[in-house]
Amino acid sequence: MSNTIFKKLGLLFLVLVLSVVMAACSEDETTTTDANTNSDNGSANTETEESSGLSGEITVWAHPYTDGSTGEGDMWKTFASDFEAETGVKVNFEQIPWANRDQKILTALAAGQGPDVFYVIPDQMPQYAEQQLILDISQYVTDEELSGFVPTAIEATSWKGKQYGMPILQTAESLIYNKNILTELGVDENSLPTTWDEFKALAEKAKAAGYYAFSYAGGGSLNNTLYPFLWQAGGNVIDEDNNILINKPEAVKSFELINEMYTKGWIPQDSITALDHDSLYFGGKLLAVNGSGISVNRLLAEKPFDFVIAPPLKDAEQLTYGTVGMFVGSAISKNPEAAAEFMKYVTNTDNQRTFNNITQYIPTRDEAKDIFDSQQYMAQLAEYTQYAKPGIIHPEGRNIMPLVQAEIQAMLEGKQSPQEAADKSADAIDKLINK
Template sequence: MKNSIFKKFGLLFLVLVLSVVMAACNDDKEDTSNGSDNSSSGTTDNGSANTNNGDASKLSGEITVWAHPYTDGTTGEGDMWKDLVANFEADTGVKVNFEQIPWANRDQKILTALAAGQGPDVFYVIPDQMPQYAEQQLILDISQYVSQEELSGFVPTAIEATSWKGKQYGMPILQTAESLIYNKDILKELGVDENSLPTNWDEFKALAEKAKAAGYYAFSYAGGGSLNNTIYPFLWQAGGNVIDADNNILINSPESVKAFELINEMYTKGWIPQDSITALEHDSLYYGGKLLAVNGSGISVNYLLAEKPFEFVIAPPLKDAEQLTYGTVGMFVGSAISKNPEAAAEFMKYITNAENQRTFNNITQYIPTRDEAKDIFEAQPFMAQLSEYTKYAKPGVIHPEGRNIMPLVQAEIQAMLEGKQTPQEAADKSADAIDKLINK
């Protein structure tokens, strides 16, 4: 069995090591956000969910769980894990060997351990890792262990992000959602009512022109960063997409091309900074009061509330054909080589129930993937507002080649902004590059 596992891993391991994994890591280490620790309230479900045999007490043995540090270590995260593990052990009789591993080089660490038959039974991934592992049969299809009723309490976008080709592979524990965060001082200078902010592309473009005329940039476009934070949200809003699970390439569809055209218009009209072609971020411009708005999430709220460079207001995600935005999903998955898959699945259900999501997300300040657990933000209006937008949040391109697609598209957009090709040409060349990648 071990030899066959090594064969499975060879190509994937090489791809992961040589790909632009590290370029995507800033996205998948989810942002922490501001807020005081609040006591949980509302209805809770405690303990474990039922296993497929209907009785968690019949479980035994042990499992190994790997997770990452989700805070800076000063919030009681360590004690939280001790309590959660102890409660699960008491409820089920299963011994849990819990280990917290660093974010750096986690792909290599997980793959190497699994290839040696020594990997964890349960570990943490994000949506652009999940389909790679699923296609290589490295993670457990938990559809047999979790019912549709048990999944019904989750935000639909979180379930979408944790399933692949009709099979459930992960149990989601956290989400983020990005939306437009406006500088209220600039809005006031422009004579714009903060309660009547743009809801669609045309309204935003009109406001962008007004901001530029007053000497401000309207928006941050970091062309050297992740496409999740740049063109993808606009592409989804236009009704387009990059690629689907059946390898249909959609990035040069008429809907998708509209997003290329919008980015090109923003650049040629000076609504985004001149270095947008290759910039990694525009935080200094934004926090320095030179940018009207950014697509921000909890990390932006955290900084603005702590440092108070200006007052701000959050608007709902924009809409063209659809109202959508970007937001990642964090999930726990089970190893396909686990010797105790029932216990692994039970731990995944247990750690993501409403009560434990309240505990986890209250400490880490991410957004729960269960609506009933979002009551932890009752005293935090900005986080409560962002948590409402998870229903619009897509987690990027869910595809085994999702990470490797990004630099291909990024290169064509950069060439477009340099004036070397039209938006249609950039989209067509992106499609050609993706086709060569998936059919290599």
């Protein structure tokens, strides 16, 4: 019996158990809830309901995207009230913490409770889709409605040919160089490396001058370390049909590059298990890092040195990492049409301008990127979302990472070759998906 079937049976058992528990709740509470629901469908919004074809209410869960001092709460109140005015559907909004969000969402859905709409990222989406926890919105959204989004954002919100999410935010990482070091090395900031070979040449110059060329945080996420190089080489880890690709020649090139950077001293000695090299970078000891909008905002605030952003590197392809945030619908929603409509509403161009101006993430619609017209660096990163892949989109994406990470660490310790590290990674992934 396949792993997917086991997961579905396990989820069904959890639903049955929690249903028994929920049945023990008082009938008074159920009656009150039903009464409130009926009152929300009253005559006050009859004209709007008739024009939109929607009615009732939905519950939306989202997380805090700022520190709370930017008007984020008022934004959600406005979104909810405007959507109700347009459609007649009441929106019950709840902000939930980031901590333990998976557990909270899964428990609520298994109990037949929880939100109609909630926020996820790409490594959660395929898990939920495989377990039939989220709504396939392909029937509610047209190709024309999706046409205004950045293609990489749509890639991140679909699985096996079905559309599950509507993307609202995106990030893109690219090389951020210390201009002081570039000047010392005699490098024109307008002629920075665009290929692996050009970067290698500059890395050698930086090392000769007493600097590290790059930050490789071997104890951190592969999204920020291995994967960008792997994609640039034309490789991948695994596809949606469970074909393992990480030990193919294209992918092995990324293992070889990382090994070369370490053995030649282009990256710090602790790169095997480091979580970050912020102190080295902000201390002026690193030529470049892969950074996002968070990095830019910190550099602008602390001003340790002048910097310049270069486009993502290219080997076989020009690609980088960037996450995508999306709203998905619950598969158990009693109002799926309204849920899908809200997902489209909150990610339309105007609302993306509002949301991303407040949160300082990059809109997933090209038209909304004009919010950064006066912000040089964010505008530059927004341009690079066309190259940004959101990690490995697969139900086991999160669980694959530590397996590969362990083999890379062993490679950097000199215990195995890049090919051996890739082969052992492939074996470990095969055991994981076929357990």
